[in-house]
Amino acid sequence: MTAGNAFAPEQQVPEPTDAELFSALLTPHRSLNQTGFIVLMVVVSGVSFVGGIASWLMGAWPILGFFGLDALAIYWAFKVNFRRARAYEQVSVTPSELRLRRVSHRGHVMEWIFNPLWVRLDQITHEEFGVEYLYLVSRGERVAIGSFLGPDEKASFAKALTAALLAARRGPVLNPI
Known part of the structure; x- marks a missing residue:
């Protein structure tokens, strides 16, 4: 028996979720399987x-x-x-949040959630070797990201993450029919 204003299970409207703009799983490279x-x-x-x-x-x-x-x-x-090699970092960007989830090789989980409007990506670059360090900076908090990646991989990741942050700052694109 249901109340007069309750929705039947097939009539429930799903919760609106943020579309994922960017998702990456960063893992350490191991050359020997x-x-x-x-x-x-x-x-x-x-x-x-x-x-x-x-x-x-x-x-x-x-x-x-x-x-x-x-x-x-x-x-x-x-x-x-x-x-x-079991350690990894998971990065996802939606219009409302940037989520960094770091799992150590022992299974310890650390998670940071940033507002993509307020976060910036800092790079420390060496003129000879390329990108050495990447940091997410927001409201005085600075978190290193992708420390186990090589310089070329860091540069590629930084480019993709910067594009995702710019897309999040632009906001949702409405496409009327």
Whole structure:
């Protein structure tokens, strides 16, 4: 039983949502995938094993342990590298907000919400290397963005984000029929 002025579920009007002007998922670049890692570890382990056995046969048996430690250190370094690659930054721009969501490799989430009318993108550029740092600045708050990107990637991202901020400042475009 419903009240006289209640809407039936099929008659409810959906809430107006802001159209997303820009969305980007920034992830750290890793040049070695899981398959490459397995192949590399097989090669390193094989070389360490052959070198260790050769040293052992020549009478330098302690060298066998050091070869094993080297292979273990390489394995550990790559595992740390792969774990750090799980971090990402998610940036989205709508006419009413710019949202930056940063997730660390441990899963810690930090989120900033800015008004696109008041935020600006600052770039620190080196004449030889290109864009070194990107910051979102709004009302005295300064947040670094895309710190793990290369200079060319930062420049491309800055160009796209600046265009999205300009579109948000222009406001919605009405297209009458």
